[in-house]
Amino acid sequence: MPTILRENGYRIGFYSSEPDEPVHVHVQKAGSEAKFWLAPVQLSSFEPSARLPKAHVELE
Template sequence: MPTVLRWGPYRAFFYSNEGNEPPHVHVRSGDSEAKFWLHDLSVAVNAGFPTHEIGAIIRHLRTQRDFLEGQWHEHFRN
């Protein structure tokens, strides 16, 4: 489960057994976790983040999308 990005209380990471899915990133803070598809930064799963916080996370991920996609392809070698 490599961490690819940290900011504030957030940690963005991949689960190493999910390489067969489209590129995505998980974000965790405290007991909350969400999964975001990288192609459009839509929310695949949200477990605990309030809506306003999801919006702030998406805004930050948008600024890092190219980096995150590069990290995905490097990690999963695809």
């Protein structure tokens, strides 16, 4: 997965081979991962972690 941004321990990237889904990014930190739709910014899925909800605020 290409990384488009690294900030505050978060790795944000995307897969180019997901054409059947709305535009989104994957956010990883400390072994956890979440997927956010971008229009509007909305959590799509996540592997539970106390650290990832803050990622939603930072994406907006």
